[in-house]
Amino acid sequence: MKLFNLLLASALTLPLAQTANSSQQLVKTVSAGSSQPKQAGPSPNQSNFTQGSLEEGDQVFSETNRRFDAYSFDGQTSETIHITVTSEAFNPVVYLIHEATDEMVKRQTGESGTVSLIQRLPQNGSYVILVSAAATLGEGNYQVRIAGVQELNQSEAEAYRLSAQGSHQAQRGELEAAIQSYEQALVLYREMDDHDSQRIILSNLVLAWGELLNRYVAVNEYQQAIDAAESVMVIAGKLGDRTIESSVLGTLGFIHEELEDYERAIELHQQALEIALELEDKTLQARALNNLGVTFKAQGDYPRAINAYEQSLTLAQEAEDLERQINALGNLANAHKLSGNYQIAISYYEQFLAFTQETENLERQLNALSNLANIHQLLENHQQATSYYEQAIVVAKKVDDWSNSTLENELMNLYLGLGEVNISQGDYRQSVYFFEESLSLLAPRLEVDGEPQADARFCRALNGLGIANRNLGNYQQAISSFEKCLRVSQQTGDSGSEGTALGNLGTIHGTLGNPQKAIEYFQQALELLDDNQDRLKQGQILRNLGASHIQLGNHQQAEYFLLARPRNCS
Template sequence: MPFLLLVGYSFALAQPQQNFADSLQTALTQTNDQKQKLRILAILTEVVAYRDIKKASTYAQEALNIVSVPKYKPYETIAFHSLGFIEYRKSNYPQALKWLQKAEEAFNSVTDSLDISHTYKKMGMVYTRLGKHPQALSYHQKSLKIAQARKDQRGISATYHAMANVYYFKGDYDQSIRYFKESLKINRLLSKTQNRQDAIGSLLNNIGGLYGEKGNYFQALEYFHKSLKIRLKTKNKPGTASCYYNIGEIYQLLAEYNKAIGFYEKALSIRKDIGEKTGVIECYNSLGATHNKLEQPSKALTYFLQANKIAQGIQNKGELGRSLVGMAEAWMSLNAYSKARNAFEKSLRLSQQIGQKALVAKSQVGLANLLAKEQKWQKAIEYGMQGYALAKKIEQKNTIKLAAQVLAEVYAQKNEYKKAFDFLTIFKNTSDSLINAENIKKVTALESQKKYEIEKQKQTLEQTQKEALMKAELKQQKRLRRSAIFGLSMSFLLVLVILLFFYYRYRVQQRQKWNQALKNQEQLKRNAVITAQEAQQKKIAQELHDGVGQLLVALKLNLEAILKQSQGNQSQKPWENAFQLLDKITNDVRGVSHMAMPNLIKSDGLVMALEHLMEKTFGYHTIAYDFEHYNLQEKYIEPLEINMYRIIQELISNVIKHANATKVSLQIYQVEEVLYVRFEDDGQGFDVQTMTSSGVGLLSIGSRVDFLAGDINFEQEENGGMVVNISLPLKQPMHLEVKDGRLAA
């Protein structure tokens, strides 16, 4: 029984796919650059195809419309690739191959090598599904060479993942495990600097599936549960459903059908919730197959019918064929031969169309079995021989066994006893082979369980010993700590005094050097200072406009009151107010000086600075927040980073002051040469026309966006709340010039 192996995980980011798709959709509507739009459409096609194939098809068609314009014809590779991927998701592999071959032919010097690398990888995936494993490995090797040349560790990891799938479908499980583990090793290294938890969870899930295929069921369960732990921690619902589904497959193999049904239903519930239609079909088909094994054909039929309906809707021909075979078998058990024949015939036509040989053989043998029950001997022989020959060619033993059994019975009915005996012998030999294989799996499972339990006991014993040693060591450390603490304290004080002495001497020497240097440079700097004052005064005025200006007005009013009262009875209250206001002004000036330059940007970069800002602002606040970023560079030019930081800072301030929100969401991502920002809150919203014309804070945001040659858009949600979308080009205008070896405003 095949487990759910994920073919790739290019978009398994640390974020919900729906949010990512929404962000891409926003970027798509905001750009007028057709080349950039083509790139976004290609990404959207692959992200959306896993849950809504019809919508993904519209994206692929839109990409094709763009490259139909002569000006964009050199970029045909991207559009053809997307159309090939759509056909792949529909299980229409011959048509998928045609589009991908066109993408390969259209590749030229204008197209990025990453595009052809992705095409090679998809061609390998298609050849895998067509059972042409040498061709699949050849194309994956081409993709791997490009990724290695680019030193693209994520690309190398993804190609190893795809190659592992080839060996899985080829039946070489040891090689498949090897490549999955190579991919896992790379992702664990990448996880030190990137969020790769979803990719690691995917690989653990796949390795578990392979151990299940080998009959190491308890080792498989161990990997599935490791994957499940990561998926639950990262709140990855598709991954969680995949783990539940595969655990159900293990329990079905162990003939623990009720447990299997429980896990299938957990997977089904999640997949319904997130709208993952392909996964829903898989669950319905597996539930139907399990109820068939429990000899509950009526209940099995309800699941197969639901799977069939959804599969037709999303054009998933592979799962549609699987549901048709399951329905036919259930109807045969219910003696509804006419309906069974109709389902088998549909499955046969469909499987021949998409090139799924295993399903073709199963449908042919199923028809032969049905025709034998109806005593249509000649037709039964025709279909039975066809199914037997194909099943033998692809080494599908269960189908060979059923075909031989049907043919032996039919030839016996026709009094052709020699042929009946020959097929009865084939039936017996195949049955013995399957029994031996099943016994080997059971023995392997028992050995795996024993080894697993011994390892657990060993780990428990080692943990107990470690805890005992740690307790003894802690007691010893406490005694040593008490005896050494006085000496360490005195040593520390002595070192501190010495350091202070040398530091004082160093400061005196440095001050003398600086005074001399300042005298020499004073004349040279005077002109530069005069020029810089104008820009600095403007910046200080912008920072101080909210607090200090109002406080100075209030101080003036208090001083006027004092002046008036000095002519009559004097009072101390105005003086007290004046001093309080002066203290407030002092605190505000100090706060602004700290805010003048966010040093964390220089040391750790924009992302760390923003994470610090969000945590500092909302960490102890009633407002919940989430911050997502992807495809960002480690560093950008200084004016871009500082102004971006100021923009986010002002948006957060507006939310706290005006929005009355309970949740804030910030997304930042880069597509080609454009940086996109999406800031969203669920507050009470505001009148954009009024606020942008009168709000100094929003005018400040607009000024900074204009300074960076970007665009800003405010949208008020129907149910309240505000969404701010900002796009900033990375190719900055000429007013950002090079000074002292770096870009500065």
């Protein structure tokens, strides 16, 4: 699950003070067809700022179709300049370009309506500043200022040092130290009554606390994560950024879901949804509804989960948010699968697969293919199941950024599935191959520091291999597999796998004409079963005990077991 995901690639750069003798002069470059550049007029509200506007008729970037205004100024080598753009209408993006070489010196994207760029100029000559918006066809008024950085008073210098130090600490992952530096800088900017810099510092604090929040969640340190989330909420309130508040509420909901406090998780997701509705933000609404669906599913309330996912899908489609659409389709497929609505689940998984193939997301393709294979296996559609498992193996081997252990884990599951499908089809030789492939990947994981490790897949593969060999007449190999499963399951306390192995050993000894040995194994298997569970297994073992006593000529005992009913079964 993606958590608090409003973080930027890097922290915002803070502005330095403009000196009185700064000589840069901004000239706005007009669109092609106009012969004379024009001097942009000063903003009536802010001294030293130039007023501009992104509007219909402006130049646009051909690749993104985003509007931009261009300004030019002359600079000298090693001169440091500071560019600030603020807007209440859009989130600004600034590009600094050396005009003669057409080389982009720097690009900076803002946060919460402000962008600040400080850059040492690489050479003499004319430079162009492009002011654009982060959103396609962003429009509205803005203010732009360029200043030379020459002199700073003591407080300004210390505030800038602390803010730069915080940025470097955050980039190195030293988040607690970065937060401390930012908070110290914030105190100084408040004393200077520098509102622009305060806002940028607050934005950087959101980034640092948000990354720290993600870090705590990743290692299940939930109380620390809750504390970090509360810090983000306080800062977001100061910034008036309701989008961040909604996102953090979603993360808090996830935390309480992990703590199995489902009612609190639902409350938090509903609060996130209310904010999204106030903002009329369909993407946020889709996210909150998706999170509600996840919590309902964790409760086992599949009808409510499905309803939430369906609403999320509709909103994501209206917002043309492909990522949210893919998430909703995958979650709908999974919820219907868990509900036993296999045909509906297949339909959603097929749509999910189509999107993942279009976006070339291999991990999601693997998820769709393996689930489709599993459902068709449950429905005994063996050919379709085999086809999907084989496609999934091809995709799994294409994922380059997986660790070897992750890839091996996925392949284990796929080989196990193919082994079981081939048993169902009666192709025992092929099933032996797939079970052995799975076991070759599983075996190294069965012991860590000399201690046996529980993994039910190991016995699943051994029992499957034993059944395949039994049907091929390789009885000793089958017994070896069942006995190995029995040893491992007893060492790890896996009573379910132990009971299965005992039952399989009883069956094969009965087949080999060793009824007394079979009875010993069946009796041990029966004792492992809970009185209130596994009644079908109890019934099967009782019948097997009866058949084994018939082989021994113990007809009275055979009658007892054949007429016996599972325990606590009226």
